[in-house]
Amino acid sequence: MAAIEILGLEKTYMVGFWRKRPKRALQPLHLTVEEGEIFGFLGPNGAGKTTTLKMLMGLVFPTSGTARILGHEWTDPEIKAQIGFLPEQPYFYDYLTAHELLDYYGQLSGVPAKDRKRRVEEVLQRVGLTDIQGVQLRKFSKGMLQRAGIAQAILHNPKLVFFDEPMSGLDPLGRREVRDLMEQLKQEGKTVFFSTHILSDAEALCDRVAIIYKGELRGVGAVEDLTSTVQGKVEVVWQGTQIPASMKALGAECHVTGDTVRAVLAENQQDAAIDALRREHIRLIAITPLRTSLEAYFVEKLQPSQAASAGKTVGTAV
Amino acid sequence: MSPRIIQIAANTFREAVRDRVLYNLIAFALLLSGAAIFVGQISIDIERLVVVDLGLTAVSLFGVVIAIFIGIGLVSKEIEKRTLYTVLSRPVRRWEFIVGKFFGLAGTLVVNTFFMAIGVFGALFYVAHKFSKPDALILVALYFIVLEFLIICSLALLFSSFSSPLLSAVFAFSLFVIGSFAEDLRGFAGLAHGVTRWFATAAAYLVPNFSALNVISAAAHEQPLSSQLILHNTLYALFYTAMALSGAVLIFERRNLK
Numbered sequence: 001m002a003a004i005e006i007l008g009l010e011k012t013y014m015v016g017f018w019r020k021r022p023k024r025a026l027q028p029l030h031l032t033v034e035e036g037e038i039f040g041f042l043g044p045n046g047a048g049k050t051t052t053l054k055m056l057m058g059l060v061f062p063t064s065g066t067a068r069i070l071g072h073e074w075t076d077p078e079i080k081a082q083i084g085f086l087p088e089q090p091y092f093y094d095y096l097t098a099h100e101l102l103d104y105y106g107q108l109s110g111v112p113a114k115d116r117k118r119r120v121e122e123v124l125q126r127v128g129l130t131d132i133q134g135v136q137l138r139k140f141s142k143g144m145l146q147r148a149g150i151a152q153a154i155l156h157n158p159k160l161v162f163f164d165e166p167m168s169g170l171d172p173l174g175r176r177e178v179r180d181l182m183e184q185l186k187q188e189g190k191t192v193f194f195s196t197h198i199l200s201d202a203e204a205l206c207d208r209v210a211i212i213y214k215g216e217l218r219g220v221g222a223v224e225d226l227t228s229t230v231q232g233k234v235e236v237v238w239q240g241t242q243i244p245a246s247m248k249a250l251g252a253e254c255h256v257t258g259d260t261v262r263a264v265l266a267e268n269q270q271d272a273a274i275d276a277l278r279r280e281h282i283r284l285i286a287i288t289p290l291r292t293s294l295e296a297y298f299v300e301k302l303q304p305s306q307a308a309s310a311g312k313t314v315g316t317a318v
Numbered sequence: 319m320s321p322r323i324i325q326i327a328a329n330t331f332r333e334a335v336r337d338r339v340l341y342n343l344i345a346f347a348l349l350l351s352g353a354a355i356f357v358g359q360i361s362i363d364i365e366r367l368v369v370v371d372l373g374l375t376a377v378s379l380f381g382v383v384i385a386i387f388i389g390i391g392l393v394s395k396e397i398e399k400r401t402l403y404t405v406l407s408r409p410v411r412r413w414e415f416i417v418g419k420f421f422g423l424a425g426t427l428v429v430n431t432f433f434m435a436i437g438v439f440g441a442l443f444y445v446a447h448k449f450s451k452p453d454a455l456i457l458v459a460l461y462f463i464v465l466e467f468l469i470i471c472s473l474a475l476l477f478s479s480f481s482s483p484l485l486s487a488v489f490a491f492s493l494f495v496i497g498s499f500a501e502d503l504r505g506f507a508g509l510a511h512g513v514t515r516w517f518a519t520a521a522a523y524l525v526p527n528f529s530a531l532n533v534i535s536a537a538a539h540e541q542p543l544s545s546q547l548i549l550h551n552t553l554y555a556l557f558y559t560a561m562a563l564s565g566a567v568l569i570f571e572r573r574n575l576k
Contacts, residue, residue, distance in 0.1 A: 013574075057407040059575040077409045085407035091399050093329070095336035107325045108408045152404055 001071050003160050003191035004033040004056070008065035011051055011215075025051045026215040028065060033193055033208075035159075038186050040202035040209035040223075041195040042298060048215040049195035050088055053164050057085050070159060081110050084158035088165045088195075090149035094138035098129055098148050101137060102155055109156035123151040128177055142169040150178065154185070161185060163194035167201055179205055203227065203294040211301045218301040226297045233290040234270050236263045239283040246276040264290060322410050323418040330422020331429075334388060339426060342380055343433050349376055354441035365445035370456060370538040373438035378463045378534070380434065381427050382494055385467050388426070389474025390486035392419045393566075397575055406575070413567045420475055420563055427467045435460050452540035458548060459537035465555035466531045470494060472562035473526070479566040479573070496521075497528035526558055 011026040026048045033039045043049050054060040056067060056074060067074040070082055092101050102120040111119055124130065127147040132140075140148065146169045153161055166182070167175045182192050182205055196202055202209050203223060210220040236252070238261055243254045250272055252263035265273060270287060277284050334340070350373055357368045393416070396402040405415060438456065443449065473493055477486035496503070500522060507518035531551055533543055 013576075054403075054575065057403070059403055059406060061572070061574055077411055080407060080409045083407065085404065087400060087403040087407075089400075090404065091401060092404065093333065093401055095333055104325065104329055105404065105408065108322055108405065108410055110409065149404075 001035060002032045002068070003035045003037075003070060004031070004039075004193060005068040006031040006052070006056075006065070007067060009052065009055055009062045009067055010064045011048075011055060011060065012063045024215055026055075026062075027217075029212075029217055031210055031217065031220065033191060035191050036186065036189055037207040038182060038192045038194070038205050040206035041193065041212065042197065042199065042202055042209050043195075043212040044197055044302075047212045049212060050164055051215075052212070053085075053087075053162055053195060056162065057083075081156065082159045084153035084156065084161040086149045086153040086161075086163045086166055089168060090145060092137050092145065092148060092152075095136060097134055097136055098124060098132050098140075098151070101148065102152055105152045106155055111156050119155060119157075123155050126154070126181065127151045128174075143171060143174050146170055147174070150181065154181075158190070160191045160193070163192065165196055166194055167196065167198060175201070199293075199295045199298055209294070211298055213302050219297070223294060227291050227294055232267050233264055234267050235286075235288050235290050236265065236270070236273050236277075237261070237285040237287075238263075238277055239285055242280070242282065244276050244280045244282070246279070247273060250276070260285065320414055322414050323421065326405075326410070326415060326418025327421035327425060330392070330419050331425050334423070334426040339384060339388065340430060340433075342384060343430065343437075346376060346380055346434055347437055350437045350441045354444045357445060366442060367538045369441050369445050370438070371534060373434075373441055374456065374459050374463065374534040374537065377431060377434045377438065377460065378466065378532075381431060381463065381467050382470055384430065385423065385427055385470040386474050386487060386490045386494070388423055389471050390478050390483045390490060392423060392475055393478040393570065394481070394483050394486065402575060412571050416475060416479070416563065416567050416570055420471055423471045423475075424468055427471065428464060431460060431464055431467070455533075455537040455540065455543060458543050459533050461548070462531040462533055462551055465551060466528055468559045469497075469526045469528075469555055469562070472559040472566070476562045476566040476569070479570040493525055494528065497526040498532070499529060500525055500527040501529040527554065531555065 006029050008028040008030055009026065010024075010028045012022045012024045015021050015023045029052060041049050041052065051060060055062050056069065058075065058077075058080075069079050072079040093104075096104065099120055102123065103116055106116045106119060124132070127150050129144065129147050129151065132144075137145065137148065146166070150163070150166065153163065163182075166178050170178060179201065182194070185192050194205075206223050208220065208222050209226070211218045239259060240261065241256050241259060243256070243261055243263075247254065247263055247265075250265050250269045252265040252269075252273065254261055254263045263273070267289070274284065274287070350369075353372050354369055357365050357372075361368055393402075396405075402415075406412065435456075438460075439449070439453075442453065442456075470490065474486060474490045477489045481489065503518060503522040503525070507515055507522045510518050533547075536543060
């Protein structure tokens with residue numbers, strides 16, 4: 001059974017002073033997410049990712065189309081007991097402590113009273129929010145709020161979790177922890193649907209991705225397939241800062257980073273490159289075939305005229 | 319009642335308490351203590367009348383201000399701060415959210431009124447040195463004041479469901495003022511002719527009739543209040559509140575939370 005089936009969801013807002021000018025935020029979207037997969041919903045800022053998520057959550061009503069979540073109509077309120085949602089840049093009742101907030105959300109999600117306290121402690125520990133007893137959320141940093149947001153999304157042990165930009169506001173360690181958490185959720189058999197504009201996160205985590213741009217779905221596929229295309233080039237990495245002249249003669253594009261050199265050259269020059277390094281007694285570290293990156297696929301899926309501008313908004317941080 | 323409504327109401331009440339809304343009780347206590355002492359010194363034989371009149375008017379005004387200022391932000395603030403997203407993405411119906419918010423604010427006002435009522439009776443005892451049977455009328459007046467709060471809460475919620483806090487405050491205050499003169503408006507409608515009569519009559523019946531709920535003067539002057547009036551006012555307030563809440567739900571059910 002598909003976890004999510006989006007059947008032509010579309011959203012057009014009426015804008016302008018008299019609300020007569022239509023502005024299409026999302027063109028009819030057809031998308032299926034299978035159970036148990038981590039699905040990345042990629043696109044630059046303003047592409048329609050959040051609109052799609054809000055429609056699935058029942059926060060925004062579609063102009064047309066429908067969807068099924070875990071086999072039920074997405075408008076069925078009861079199905080939400082099996083869904084977790086982290087909004088983008090979440091903000092919570094800041095007069096509450098994290099424990100109170102989660103207890104409240106646990107009540108609303110129907111978590112039995114006898115399990116609630118234990119669940120709250122468990123998820124707080126899981127997202128790394130410890131030693132915060134009695135601290136109101138108004139005193140939380142942005143990263144702590146993000147962690148509290150993730151905690152509330154998984155509190156009621158949902159089968160399907162929607163994360164809207166889950167890495168936002170987190171430091172590198174926090175991002176790593178969230179990535180680990182998402183992988184754990186997958187191992188527990190849960191489906192994770194997350195939107196991001198950080199492609200390295202998607203590449204590291206997702207089984208499949210969809211690319212959306214200007215409200216239009218531009219491509220869907222398994223990350224493995226999208227990034228497995230060998231480009232007929234290899235990357236050679238060796239220790240040191242020395243670049244032998246013979247390597248340059250092979251047409252290698254070399255970059256020195258710290259005490260390693262990375263060179264990209266044609267696959268048929270691979271043996272000659274190894275010989276050249278041996279002659280110079282340079283220690284070879286790795287030779288790997290160069291594959292298409294998700295970023296390259298992403299840029300290809302955007303309109304050529306927009307590719308340059310998208311590069312400015314799409315982060316590639318690790 | 320759905321447990322989710324109770325939880326939303328309890329959280330709304332907790333928010334009011336943590337935002338120090340009940341601190342108004344300190345101002346109320348100071349006002350009433352000062353008034354009781356002052357009145358005790360300057361009034362002869364009318365201490366009870368002045369304390370009851372002043373005390374109940376203060377209860378009403380303090381409560382109206384709280385009802386409007388909290389009520390106008392109940393929905394719009396949640397949308398603006400996006401706290402609503404994590405509530406409505408749970409098995410919570412939109413109508414449950416509105417009704418829960420209403421009961422939370424109404425509960426806050428009932429608790430507030432309870433403590434103020436203790437203050438009024440305290441001041442009364444200070445000036446009269448005893449309680450008498452007509453003092454029970456004060457309880458009826460307080461009950462009507464609570465009914466008035468219910469209507470204002472529902473109206474503030476109605477405006478909050480589609481308008482900005484500033485405009486909601488203007489609408490709610492305007493309706494409170496006009497509603498306080500509803501009987502006069504009805505009187506004017508009876509005297510008017512043609513289109514003016516039609517408009518005045520429509521307006522008189524559309525705005526909440528707060529003047530019918532205001533029995534402060536009667537309670538102060540120890541004039542009897544009929545049980546029929548209590549029944550009519552109760553039914554009227556509940557009907558008006560239900561209508562305003564239904565309007566709020568109808569609007570909110572269709573609203574896109576951008």
